[in-house]
Amino acid sequence: MPDLSVQLAPKHQRGLLLKNPVLTASGTFGYGLEYAELFDIQRLGAIVCKGTTLYPRPGNPQPRLAETPAGVLNSIGLQNIGVEALVKEIAPVWAGWKVPVIVNIAGETIGEYAQLASRLEGVPGVAALEVNISCPNVAAGGLEFGTSPRLAAEVIAAVKVVTSLPVMVKLSPNVADIAEIGVAVAEAGADALTAINTLKGMAIDLKRRRPLLGNRYGGLSGPAIKPVALYMVYELAGAVDIPVIGCGGIASAEDALEFIMAGAGAVQVGSAGFANPEAALEVLAGIEAFVEREGVRSLSDLVGVARR
Numbered sequence: 480m481p482d483l484s485v486q487l488a489p490k491h492q493r494g495l496l497l498k499n500p501v502l503t504a505s506g507t508f509g510y511g512l513e514y515a516e517l518f519d520i521q522r523l524g525a526i527v528c529k530g531t532t533l534y535p536r537p538g539n540p541q542p543r544l545a546e547t548p549a550g551v552l553n554s555i556g557l558q559n560i561g562v563e564a565l566v567k568e569i570a571p572v573w574a575g576w577k578v579p580v581i582v583n584i585a586g587e588t589i590g591e592y593a594q595l596a597s598r599l600e601g602v603p604g605v606a607a608l609e610v611n612i613s614c615p616n617v618a619a620g621g622l623e624f625g626t627s628p629r630l631a632a633e634v635i636a637a638v639k640v641v642t643s644l645p646v647m648v649k650l651s652p653n654v655a656d657i658a659e660i661g662v663a664v665a666e667a668g669a670d671a672l673t674a675i676n677t678l679k680g681m682a683i684d685l686k687r688r689r690p691l692l693g694n695r696y697g698g699l700s701g702p703a704i705k706p707v708a709l710y711m712v713y714e715l716a717g718a719v720d721i722p723v724i725g726c727g728g729i730a731s732a733e734d735a736l737e738f739i740m741a742g743a744g745a746v747q748v749g750s751a752g753f754a755n756p757e758a759a760l761e762v763l764a765g766i767e768a769f770v771e772r773e774g775v776r777s778l779s780d781l782v783g784v785a786r787r
C-alpha cells in the first residue's frame with residue numbers, strides 16, 4: 480500500500496502527522512458527531528470542526544443558503560455553541576476518536592482569537608487550530624483581518640504566543656494578492672495555510688425585489704470556485720515554505736489530485752458533502768486508486784509536480 484501520510488506542521492515541535500491527506504472543511508461537517516453514525520469517519524485524515532467563537536452565536540437572519548448554478552451561497556454567520564460548550568460537551572467525545580480534530584476559531588478582535596486559543600490549550604481531543612481570518616475586525620470598522628497582511632500577521636502572532644498546538648491559517652480569497660497574506664502569516668509563525676474560504680457573492684429574489692439572503696450577501700463555495708482556489712494554492716505554494724491545504728470545490732479524487740499537483744500537501748472537502756455525505760471518503764478512495772494505478776510510492780512525490 481503506498482504511503483499517503485502527510486506532515487502538515489513540519490516546523491512545529493510536535494508536528495501534525497495525518498494518515499492521509501483528506502480533511503473535511505469547516506462549517507460543512509458540524510462537529511463530526513452526526514456523520515460518525517453514517518459512516519466510518521475515523522478513516523479521514525482529519526476533521527475540521529465548525530467555526531467556534533468565544534460566546535455562542537445565533538447566526539444571521541434566514542434565509543442563509545441559496546443554490547447557484549455551480550455552487551452554494553451561504554450566510555450562516557458563524558452560528559455555533561461557543562468555546563465553553565465545545566470544550567465541555569464535544570471535545571471529550573473527540574478525545575476517544577482516532578481521527579484528529581482541528582478546531583476552527585473566529586474572533587472579532589485580536590484579543591478574542593488569543594482567548595479562544597488559550598481556552599483550547601491542553602484540551603484533550605483538540606489536535607490543532609485552524610484560524611479563520613475572514614472575520615470583520617470590530618476595532619477597525621469591520622475590515623476583515625484576512626485582507627490586511629499586518630492585521631492577519633498580528634492575529635497569528637497573538638495566537639502562537641498562547642498555544643502549543645499547530646496553527647493552520649484559513650485564508651480569504653477576497654484579496655488582491657493572496658501570496659502577500661500567506662507570506663505575512665507564515666512569517667508570524669503559521670504552521671500551515673488553508674486556501675480558500677468562500678468568495679463574496681449575492682443573489683436577488685425577483686418576487687420580493689430584495690436580496691435573497693437575510694444578510695444580503697454571502698460566501699460562494701462549490702464547483703464554481705475550484706479554478707480560483709486552485710490558482711491561489713499554486714500561487715501560495717510558490718511563495719511559502721509551509722504546507723498549503725487546498726479547499727474550494729473539491730468533489731472528486733481528480734479535483735483533489737489537481738490541488739496536490741499544484742502544490743497542496745492536503746485537501747479539504749466542503750460543500751460536496753451536502754449532496755453526498757461520504758464525498759470525503761470517496762475522494763480518499765479515488766486518490767488511493769490513482770497512486771496504486773500510477774505506481775506512485777509516496778503521495779509526497781505528487782505534491783507540486785505541476786510546478787516543475
Ligand SMILES: Cc1cc2nc3c(=O)[nH]c(=O)nc-3n(C[C@H](O)[C@H](O)[C@H](O)COP(=O)(O)O)c2cc1C
Binds near residue numbers: 507551611700728750
Ligand atoms: C455552510 C457553510 C459554512 C461554512 N462555515 C465556515 C466556518 O465556520 N469557518 C470557516 O473557516 N469556513 C467556513 N466555510 C467555508 C468552507 O470551510 C470552505 O472554505 C468553502 O466552503 C470552500 O470549500 P468548498 O467549495 O469545498 O465548500 C463554510 C462553508 C459553507 C458552505
